[in-house]
Amino acid sequence: MQISLDNPASAPQPLSPYYSQVARVEYADGGALLFLSGQIAEGATLAEQSRGVFETIDALLKAHGASLADVINIRTYLTDVTRLDEYGAVRREFLTGTPPTSMTFEVPRLFRPEAQVEVEVVAAVPAAG
Incomplete structure (x- = not known):
């Protein structure tokens, strides 16, 4: 097993120098697990922020x-869980297959005061053919 940490140049850079955006755990068979740090995005509405979050997650995954x-x-992590349907509609635009395991939390505040949503994911990358 090999572990590496990364901030891919092809994706938006982290908001702080104190963390890495991707932890990659490689296995002997060539498969890997990717652990992504929580992502937030700019935007005036929850839908705009959610869309930006999933675009960043997509870019980080593609880089690996x-x-x-x-x-x-x-x-x-939502600052207002009563808006879960609004977030969920955007999420379904990006996650179109079988839904992954999931947890949703309501929090009073996120890293940036204007942030309404933060999302972190784990992805399993199969071994190359």
């Missing part, structure tokens, strides 16, 4: 040879 179809777990 994965896609949104490889997501096996998702954790969502």
